[in-house]
Amino acid sequence: MFKGSGYLNLILSWVSMSFTILETVAYEEDIKKSRFQTFAIPVETEEDVKNILDDYKDTSTTHQCWAWKIGHNIRFNDDGEPSGTAGRPILATIEGNELTNILVLVNRWYGGVKLGTGGLVRAYGGTAGKALLLVEKIELVExxxxxxxxxxxxxxxxxxxxxxxxxxxxxxxxxxxxxxxxxxxxxxxxxxxxxxxxxxxxxxxxxxxxxx
CATH class of the missing domain: 3.30.70.240 (Alpha-Beta Plaits)
Structure with a gap:
């Protein structure tokens, strides 16, 4: 039953809300001998992203792939993995969870077994998704x-x-x-x-x- 304009305004207000994460979380998983380590990190500016990526730089990894979203701005990086198999699945996971002002970084240490393009998409998107299951979502205050x-x-x-x-x-x-x-x-x-x-x-x- 239609509740009137007040009810409609409440729905519109809820739909317009944006959410980010309260604090950094980490998740790690071994997939066919490769180790995947994921960090989900709240950010406010592109300068924050740059500084965090510098801080998390790890030369021992085979690949450091990431995606971030701040408002309507997005970026992603496959870092040497086949195009579209890492950064984009990570970004899809961020958007699928309706989050913004967030950076998700996935480190991979290659273990000697090739995953194939489909396997890489599932590994990067899957570990990013499991990390986001651990976060506490909060309303983003402008x-x-x-x-x-x-x-x-x-x-x-x-x-x-x-x-x-x-x-x-x-x-x-x-x-x-x-x-x-x-x-x-x-x-x-x-x-x-x-x-x-x-x-x-x-x-x-x-x-x-x-x-x-």
Whole structure:
């Protein structure tokens, strides 16, 4: 039975939600003498991906194949495996689990038995899928980068406010005061903007990084 517009809005709200993973998980499996080691890792930016791939670089592996998705952006890499047998199946597993802001890396140590293209697809996609069975999914909260200025005397109060709201920030001290760049959840914007106006008596305002 049709429940009315409120029910429809609830459905649309649920459909529009995006999910990522809470923390890194690992899974390992031997398949026909090859060892497959999978890591599912939450990421927010392409720079995060680059840094993680650098950190997880392992020259002892035969192949390090991966896929990531951040919003609508996707990338995958077969790292020497036959085209379409590694990175793409990993990506398909990410999308099949309706996840975003995630990197899945699968290391392979070749054990001497060839798997064939079908076997490789099943191995990479399968171990990625088993790793994702272990993750805790969380709703992805949209974040935006903002900035503001304040006097030295005002900074301790505003710094306390940022810490209380678990907001990640960087500050830069200059001759006339403090410049702050922060990454906040969208719902925090109005409260923080009002706090800055109150503390600076309307002299300063919260800005987006792209604002003039």
């Amino acid at each position: 974040k935006i980068e903002v900035c503001f200025e304040c006097n030295f005397s005002e900074w301790p109060i505003l710094q306390y406010e940022l810490l209380q709201q678990d907001i990640i920030f960087t500050e830069e001290y200059h001759a006339n005061g403090v410049g702050v760049v922060a990454k906040i959840q969208v719902h925090q914007k109005d409260t923080l903007a009002q706090k800055i106006q109150d503390i600076t008596r309307g002299r300063e305002r919260l800005k987006g990084l792209d604002d003039d």
